[in-house]
Amino acid sequence: MQKKEQLTAYISACTSTFFCGLFAHGYILTNTIINHDSMPVIRGSGDGVALGRWMWTLWLKADLINTPWFNGMTNIILMALTATLLIYIFQVKSPIRAALIGGAWVTCVANTTLFLYCQLIPVYSLGILLSVLAVYLLKKLPGIGGIIGFLLCGILAMGAYQAYFELTATCLLLNLAIYIYTELPSFRNIAKKGFYYLSLLLTAMLGYLGVTNLICSITHIPMATYQGLDGMGIMNIETIFNGISKSYLSFFTANSAIWNAAICKLLDVSFGVVWAAGAIYLVIDLIQKKKKICALCCGLIALLFPISSNLVYFYGAEFVHSLMLYGNIFLILSLLIFVPVKERESVSRSLIRALCGASVVVLSLLLLLSNTLLANQAYTSQEKRQNAAIEYWKDVVTEIKHVEEYSAEMPIALVGYNEDSSIRQLDIVYFNSTLAGMTSAEQFLNFPIYHDWLRPGFFMNQVGFSGTFATFEESMQLKEKAEIQAMPIYPQEGSIAVVDGVLVVHFSNL
Numbered sequence: 001m002q003k004k005e006q007l008t009a010y011i012s013a014c015t016s017t018f019f020c021g022l023f024a025h026g027y028i029l030t031n032t033i034i035n036h037d038s039m040p041v042i043r044g045s046g047d048g049v050a051l052g053r054w055m056w057t058l059w060l061k062a063d064l065i066n067t068p069w070f071n072g073m074t075n076i077i078l079m080a081l082t083a084t085l086l087i088y089i090f091q092v093k094s095p096i097r098a099a100l101i102g103g104a105w106v107t108c109v110a111n112t113t114l115f116l117y118c119q120l121i122p123v124y125s126l127g128i129l130l131s132v133l134a135v136y137l138l139k140k141l142p143g144i145g146g147i148i149g150f151l152l153c154g155i156l157a158m159g160a161y162q163a164y165f166e167l168t169a170t171c172l173l174l175n176l177a178i179y180i181y182t183e184l185p186s187f188r189n190i191a192k193k194g195f196y197y198l199s200l201l202l203t204a205m206l207g208y209l210g211v212t213n214l215i216c217s218i219t220h221i222p223m224a225t226y227q228g229l230d231g232m233g234i235m236n237i238e239t240i241f242n243g244i245s246k247s248y249l250s251f252f253t254a255n256s257a258i259w260n261a262a263i264c265k266l267l268d269v270s271f272g273v274v275w276a277a278g279a280i281y282l283v284i285d286l287i288q289k290k291k292k293i294c295a296l297c298c299g300l301i302a303l304l305f306p307i308s309s310n311l312v313y314f315y316g317a318e319f320v321h322s323l324m325l326y327g328n329i330f331l332i333l334s335l336l337i338f339v340p341v342k343e344r345e346s347v348s349r350s351l352i353r354a355l356c357g358a359s360v361v362v363l364s365l366l367l368l369l370s371n372t373l374l375a376n377q378a379y380t381s382q383e384k385r386q387n388a389a390i391e392y393w394k395d396v397v398t399e400i401k402h403v404e405e406y407s408a409e410m411p412i413a414l415v416g417y418n419e420d421s422s423i424r425q426l427d428i429v430y431f432n433s434t435l436a437g438m439t440s441a442e443q444f445l446n447f448p449i450y451h452d453w454l455r456p457g458f459f460m461n462q463v464g465f466s467g468t469f470a471t472f473e474e475s476m477q478l479k480e481k482a483e484i485q486a487m488p489i490y491p492q493e494g495s496i497a498v499v500d501g502v503l504v505v506h507f508s509n510l
Contacts, residue, residue: 005093012095013083017102020368021076024107024375028115029072033382035439036447038119040457050224052212055160059123071121075114078125079106085129085136089171090178090337097336100364104333107371109258109435110326112378116437117323127160128326131167135175138200147200154204155211165205166311166327172197173308174334177301180294181282181338187293243313246320250313251306254328255370259433263370267363271331274359278335281356305334321436332367335360374433381430382438389444390462392423396490396505397465405498413470414455415479416508418445420490449475449507470502478504485509 022029048056064070083102092098105111114124130153137149157164176197180190216223250257252272255264279302286295309327312320335356400406426441448458452471459465470478478484481499487506488495495506 006087006091008095009087009093009098010084013087013092013098013102014080015102016099017080017083017106018076020103020372021079021106024112024372025072025076025115025379027376027379028118029069031379031383032068033116033118033379034386034462035116035382035437036443037117037437039439039444039447039462040454040460049215049219049221052223053159053161054212054215055123055127055156056120059120059126064122066119068118071118072115074122075111075125076106078122078129079111082129082132085132086171086333089132089135089139089175092337096361100361100368101333101336103368104329104336104364104371107368107375108326108329109254109322109371109374110324110329112371112375113321113323113436115375116378116382116435123160127157127164128167130154130157130160131164132171134168134204135171139175150200151204151207154201155208158204158208159211161323162208162315163312163324164326165201166309168204169201169311170305170308170327170330172201173301173305174330174337177282177298177334178337180297180301181286184286184289184291184294187297190293190297239314243310244307246313247307247310250310250320250325251328251331254325254331255367258322258435259370259374261370263366267367267370270359270363271335271367274356274363275331275335278338278356282338305330322434323436332360332364336364374435377431378433378435378438381432384430385426385439385441386444388423388426389441392420392445393448393459393463394465397459397463397467399491399496400467400503400505403496403498403503406503409468410498410501410503411468411470411474412503412505413475413478414449415475415484415504415506416449416489417510418442418449418490418507419510420445420507478502479509 048054048060080102083098083105086092086101086105087098092101114121117124134150134153134157137153138146140146141149154165154168157168176190176194179185179193185193212223253268255267258264279299283295283299283302286292286298307314309330310325311327312324400412423441423445432438432440448455450472455469456466459467459469478499483499484504484506487497487504490496490505490507497504497506
């Protein structure tokens with residue numbers, strides 16, 4: 001009977017992940033949506049080795065299919081596998097809880113952000129799977145086999161994205177809490193297991209840093225400084241205190257920080273109250289069982305939980321965005337794992353526990369609805385902005401070609417900051433949020449002007465124009481000429497003209 005219950009939970013998690021994934025991300029499977037990173041490319045991986053994300057480079061070399069459908073379905077399938085691993089790790093037997101875990105995992109804000117970086121969905125998704133697989137192997141395989149599997153998966157997961165280290169760490173911390181609450185071990189055994197988990201995490205981090213340095217040496221590509229991810233493990237007092245405060249803020253405002261909607265504010269407040277009530281209940285329950293050491297350790301884990309879920313804040317990053325914050329999903333996961341929603345005999349022990357159990361189910365369903373709405377609004381609004389901006393640039397190219405003196409060899413200078421309100425108005429009209437990967441109409445208008453690395457690829461791959469462009473520095477020098485400053489602002493007549501053998505498109509004097 002126990003095996004049948006577990007199998008039902010696995011099937012429930014997989015099915016829920018698949019269908020919730022389709023509802024949340026189905027739009028992007030059949031529509032190509034670009035952002036600031038993918039504006040100039042059809043496919044690519046960025047400078048993976050320099051950023052310490054060498055799994056990107058391995059993925060690019062594999063030269064597999066790269067379409068929204070393939071990449072999106074890869075994510076949904078890998079997230080279904082990951083949800084199944086979570087069900088095993090935490091021994092979830094309730095099909096209701098298993099379904100909610102799978103749905104929450106695939107629709108969470110960090111995974112929605114991932115879909116906005118469509119060209120790299122498979123390697124990011126593999127990193128997420130590996131970060132959880134590490135804990136599964138440690139639990140499944142006895143002795144040295146489990147340790148080697150944990151370290152190997154942990155290193156590879158960080159090679160996809162260093163931020164996914166927090167998934168592995170939080171899985172272990174939650175597993176430790178379950179061990180304490182269910183087994184009621186002595187302080188010595190608690191300390192032994194805690195030290196064991198911590199040493200494994202540190203070894204995995206050191207292993208990742210060693211592999212990364214080795215790859216950089218072999219490829220002769222130096223490690224770049226970006227978002228503090230090249231300085232993992234390097235902390236000072238200021239970093240620690242800032243990290244703690246930001247971790248707590250991120251953990252308890254995970255929804256409203258991304259989408260300033262009433263439902264998100266309600267979810268954040270409600271989840272925070274229920275989570276705090278659940279943590280207090282566990283501690284009181286252990287005290288009543290005369291297990292004060294266990295109660296103290298569980299209380300300490302509750303305090304550490306928001307921190308382990310947001311370890312990226314301790315990398316020294318200047319800016320942390322939604323793609324890095326997958327760990328916040330463990331707020332709802334921890335409630336679904338600890339608070340029964342079906343076993344009536346456990347619920348009846350306490351009014352608090354009963355209220356938590358009912359609240360978790362309702363809040364989880366609201367979270368799925370909120371995340372699904374957020375994803376679909378983000379995708380459709382992003383597509384409308386990008387299509388409007390691309391049509392705008394196509395009109396610019398058409399007018400360039402209509403200039404009598406223009407030839408294919410003539411350099412084109414895009415001069416000045418583009419303030420065209422007809423396109424920028426889209427940032428107000430269409431849905432907006434702080435999801436990383438959402439590119440504003442203003443960025444679509446000005447990134448091709450300011451970024452030399454982006455300009456040729458954007459015009460070739462998105463606009464269908466292979467002109468010769470002046471560099472941004474050359475355009476800035478041209479802007480100082482009185483003749484150009486006197487030109488009308490695009491799209492007014494006379495805003496496109498040939499000056500000293502260069503075709504100038506005058507957007508502003510800014």
